[in-house]
Amino acid sequence: MKTSINRPPTPDAEEDQDHQPTLQEIINIKMIESGEKERLKELLRERLIECGWRDEMKALCRAFARKKGRNNVTVDDLVQVITPKGRASVPDSVKAELLQRIRTFLTSVSI
Amino acid sequence: MGSHAQLSSQFFGDLLDSIIVDVASECHRIARLGLDRNLEEEEEELRLSAQARVRVADPSNSGEANSKYVVDIFGQTHPPVANEIFDCMNCGRSIMAGRFAPHLEKCMGKGRKARLKVTRSSTAVQNRYSQGSPVSTYSPYSNSTSTSRLSNGTSSGAGEEYSNGTFQEP
Secondary structure, three states: OOOOOOOOEEEEOHOOOOOOOOOOOOHHHHHHHHHHHHHHHHHHHHHHHHHHHHHHHHHHHHHHHHHHHHHHHHHHHHHHHHHHHHHHOOOOOHHOOOOOOOOHHHHHHHO | OHHHHHHHHHHHHHHHHHHHHHHHHHHHHHHHHOHHHHOHHHHHHHHHHHHHHHHHHHHOOOOOOOOOOOOOOOOEEEEOOOOOEEEEEOOOOEEHHHHHHHHHHHHHHOOOOOHHHOOOOHHHHHHHOOOOOOOOOOOOEEEEEEEEOOOOOOOOOOOOOOOOOOOOOO
């Protein structure tokens, strides 16, 4: 059966034992544990729906599926199709709002 | 770029990528399940034309029986009796189009009463054709000076035409 998702191989456990968590990873953990990551993701999702971004992405996917044939489409295909446009077309106001929230969080956890 | 700004930006990017994967996954599902096809116009057209074909092929939908409710290709319905009203050129009355032929029969002389009407034809002609003949008082071979009012301007001669065929050549 054709796979429709490419998964990177699971990393071996032993290699990471001396590993110091990066700042990035620390923030990620704090974000998840406090529930802020979930809230931020929901906020971003809502804003992207409101401004029509999601509809645009769905239209791109539909067009691609029609061209390639809907049974030949993989999730990776669609991610590749919408990532460049998706990253570039987030409204500035939405990006600013999210960045502001993230910065506030960073300050609040003294990073 | 300050480290806070950099970290924020990176984190935002990760959030966005995660949402992109969600959208891609949902669209993948819609594509594979064919849920999107319902919105496509050509599918709609195919379905409507298949429905129409079924309706036409169905023998119980014959045009005559249901002509009251049948709709033509422009979406119009027509009443079983034509209901446009105009004036009869013979007697001048207002007649409904669908009732014109029976009216004309009476009006022009098929009926018993019509023959008693005073007409512009000469009485000689009237007498000649008055004995039970279904022919009207307007003879095509009339030597009277009258012109038939039904003829739309053609002078009386051989074979004047009446569109609903009530006139007979003698």
